[in-house]
Amino acid sequence: MPTTNEPSRPKGERDALYVPHPWSLDSLSRLGRLVRKELLEILRDRRTIITLVAMPLLLYPLLSFAFKQFFLASQIGISVESTPGADFRIGAATSREKSEIDTLLHAGNVQLRAQISKSERPAKGGTAGPPPEPWLCISSSDLRKFLSNGESRRELNAEEILQEALRQGIIQLIVRIPRVDANAGKSRRLECELVSLEGSPQSQATLTFVERRIAAYNAEKLSQRLDLTGAEPVTLLSLRWSSVKAGEAGDLISLAALVPLILILMTITGAVYPAIDLTAGERERGTLEILVAAPVPRLGLLFAKYVTVFTVAVLTAVVNLVSMVATLMLSGMNQVLFRDQGLDAVLLLELFGLLLLFAAFFSAVLLSLTSFARSFKEAQAYLIPLMLASLAPGLAGMLPGLKLDHPPVMAVTPLVNIVLLARDLFNGDAVFSLSIIVVVSTLFYAVAAILLAARIFGAEGVLFSEQTGWRDLFRRPLRPQDAASVPAALWCLALMAPTLFVMQSALARSLEAQTFQRLLYPLMFAVTFVLFGILPAIGAWLGKVRWISGFGARPPRLGAFLGGAILGCSLWPIVLEMLAWLNRDSQALEARFGRILESLRQETVLPIAVACMMGIGVLEEWFFRGFLFQALRGHVTKWGTIGLTAVLFGLTHVIQEGLERMAPSTLQGFVLGWVCWETGSVIPGMILHALNNGILIWISLGRQLEGSDVPLDWRLVGSNVPVNWVAVGVAGTLAGFAFVWFLGRKRSPATLED
């Protein structure tokens, strides 16, 4: 009869060449070899080479050519009047300035032509007259009639007309020339102002055109002055630059900001083929069955495939980036597109970092989708809608009205957040805290997608589709489980962290209303209850997880309760001190929390706030040291489990409250993880967390403690915590550790391993 007990080695195995030892993900070298094999196969495929090398090398020169030939030409061709050859349209405030600009540009033009003709031999029989001058200077009074109806009806002064005409693309540059001071000496210097439109390549081109002519004009005047010493005074022009932002309604899409979108699309293109080939392709070729028949965890196989797809995506990104930069440099479009910031090395590095992030995310999404597919065709059918769906947020991200923090959901919306961050980087106004939220939330999504792919890849429903159905992928296990699976726990986290960010941001924004001030903490508790309480409970039900073991809800020893309570009362000064140190120069925190806390300094609100924060502490433990911790502990070492949970705990707080929470929350996570591990129960941690939260919110509401001159309120965040309180906190923390260690530890290490 069969047995599932540990058997002795069968006789037949003694002759085997190899004594098997367990496959381990720790064996990086084997993982590396697995990746090498996948890469070898993929890179030998000419289809990969086409998308990896040939397409980028051809695409960017072609795009550049088309852009120059058609786009710029069509934009320039929108002439105000039928003036042949008027490629550059310049606005002047008055007729006097218009006349001076014309004279100036004409002089500069003549000078430039003379320089060119000196350096070139005259063409044989070249008797054709000079080409028409390619600019058109228009005064504000003439410009009024060209403004769109709404604007022309309004009473605008000359300056407003010029700026509006610039925004509407009627002119491409405003030039301001002050009157010449007749009393100035021999050498007069006039400051000429050039006003361009931000992000407009036509405006930049016109600016370059005018600058060159002014430079030529100055050179000519200088040489005149040298030749005619003592003669009439010479007027030289110095330049001052400014720009006009595109208006809200008539904003133009920044062409420079289109670059990241193109790169992103190209990176997708590079990753699509390997993703299909390594998943659906495996099945179609019949290699998937023999692959999963090998004693290798599916997560290991999938991870190797993920690394391969990611590598190809990054290689594609690099080739694209190089090709794009080379094209921009060689075609001279670098100056047209990036005149203000320039396409410098730092910007390129930032862009590359963003592409890495994007490749990490998109490779995971692609793999999770293609793992569903049973054939190449089916995978393509899944990916085409994804590609189209990616275009929509990508293009939406280019719209000027959309910002990373408005609405808040943008910061955690996949793909849109990356495109918006890319745009902010190009514009030089990326916010660090929002960038962190984009990075962390994207990484969360990537991990969730990999885990989903690992669950699907090689599963019955996909492997033997003729025999099984999709429902098999999502069916509950037959037998009850002691803990949730790691993918289930991480999926919960990937769902809850961004949702929490969005909900909390929405709550903070709604603080203006008096009603919401009273409801803030109850609402925060309600959101936390749903996300950290109910969501893991659903996960546990779906995974048939036992409630006690799955959430670590075993009753601990009495000493563990005491240890948890002492730590809960002692940790807060250390946490505050850490926050104070991290935010020593920051006014942002004060600005952010000040309004909230002012609204809460009411006797009626205080008890509710304290109770809610204590409840939130309990719920966070229910998930982090309960559901997640118990899922991880079966697969990772003690410190791996504690560390990983603590870091994820810290990252979740970063998404909620900003980067400054990373270190204190991770430290708290370490303490809570250690307490959970040692006591064998989540309950002491719940007490610790609840007390810690309660005390922090209590002192945050401006309670002055005895023996301290400094009111122990939230402003401590901006100054140091009194040393005596930190000392008491440290002593209490040590005592709490001692209680847990000597009186609270679970009796036998086996207790938790049951």
Add this chain to the structure above:
Amino acid sequence: MIQVDRLTKCFPQPGGSVLTAVNDLSFSVAEGEVYGLLGPNGAGKTTTLRMLLGLLSPTSGQASIAGFGSSTHPDEVKRRVGLVSASAGLYQGLTVREMLLFFADLYAVQPEEARTELNRLSYLLNLDEFLDQRCGTLSTGQRQRVNLARALIHRPPVMLLDEPTLGLDVLGAQVVTEYIELLRNEGKSAILTTHHLDDAERLCTRFGLLHKGILVIEGTLHQLRARTGCTRLVEIFLKLSEIGPALSQWHR
């Protein structure tokens, strides 16, 4: 070595009905025995092998190899099994050598041992001439020989051979059957599913005839002959698969 105990696999069908692919199947295979699992198409042979290997989870019952449960210790089972399947493919972009060494690595065979085994298999299965050729360029017979070598590279004590000669010409089939004989002589346990009943008669020590997921009859050739009154395996097969009477009527 191989134990199958009341193994059942049901697949829900689109209309809400249930297809029982394998129904309460029990048999065992001793060390050094080649067990012929025979039956018409759709009898449940491949499903049984997949459950044995832990690729499909049984609806009820259990299977074990070398004492390890297929559902409870799938990795231990996989380490001890070499799977040869007619539908198994090769990595088109890898050379034969690269592919075989890759699979050796998957089974955690030490590189030196893997190379030695590769040389041995290459000699026995006559792979030398195309060892450094890309798998995508091989003929059907060559591919099946490579597949056999791939399943053997980690020297498993148990072989699951799912129609290993399907689609091969006489010469290709001869190489494979000879090698199965060699495996049997080496003392490996194997389950062979095939429609080539002559080969099965020659290679297998015992037989189980599956029909619609049910084990209709089991025993050595001698026992089957005694119980059915037929002399050849093909006659027994036709008789028990309820195909014989229909064919007889058609011939009349």
